[in-house]
Amino acid sequence: MPIWADTSTVQDLLDQLAKPELPNWQMVEDAIWTEWSKSGSPSMDLLLQRGRTAMEEGDFGQALEHFSALVDHAPDFAEGYNMRATAYFNLGLYGPATHDIGTVLSLNPDHFGALTGLGAILEQSQDADRALAAYRAAAAIHPHDPDLKSAIERLEEQVEGIDL
Template identity: 55%
Template sequence: MDSRIKCATLPNMITRTAFLNPVVAAFAGFFMLAPAQASDLRLSDEVASLLEQLRDPDLEGWHRIERQLVRQWSRSGSASADLLLQRGRDALRRGDSAAAIEHFTALIDHAPDFAEGYHARATAWFMDGKVGRSIADLQETLSRNPHHFSALTGLGRIFEDLSEFDRAQKAYLAAEAIHPHRNDVKAALERLERRLGGITL
């Protein structure tokens, strides 16, 4: 989920799985996520490079890389879909989760392979108190974009709230493997390590 709300084909293409380290891959299997959509199996060189930079724990200026990734993931390739995404986000900022869900559902109907549509609707479901639906949409997000650190962080928060601490830890660890700079994730992992007696799953 987007923490700010609480969230061209190139010649040398790289498969998504090349970027799935063992923690992320194990987490994806843990949830038995649906197979990735065929249209979204590859990363552009730009996104691949941004992910590679973001994984560097010593990276300075990581906020800039994070923003660039979010911008890339927010581009559906359709002007009408992008407009629906923006309208839904505007509704979320107003606190109107019902309107946001309506816009995001229309977006998903229009662009069912667009991961960010599910991520945005997951945030709206969460705001509306529909935790189960939020989890389902976060899983849909990750089936299309397993590098989505905000979706993984959102799952961690939900599972922690539900006292599913082992699942929460797995989610946070997967998010940290992709994006090792977020203080909220580090704090959550420290909190869960204390709660789970220092056992790392």
């Protein structure tokens, strides 16, 4: 978990998110992302925002530069690594993305976004068994994400077959 996030708030939000019946799950998810995005430094927040803006504009190389500066200056800030992993993924650099996801998960084991990203990388790499395991781990934390549910269903058919 990012050292700057309010851990009790994040845990309360994760507990809410895990509830099977949660009509406002998007609001809870957004609140989690807000907490995880707190770097504790205006300078680091600026690097995070500039990187995100570059990603929104499709400039993944520029985003990578911002996120690399962020993790260099805030090596315990999980969201910096998560965003850099996303930039690496979008550049087709799965090795560095996977490495950064490992760092995210060592800092914040509940990071469902990083687990989902790992699943996507493994799926792109034709490793359906491990991709399914990553998606299931993410769904154990965030059971409401419809994209995650469909990824699990798709891979279950591929890995486990279809019942006749």
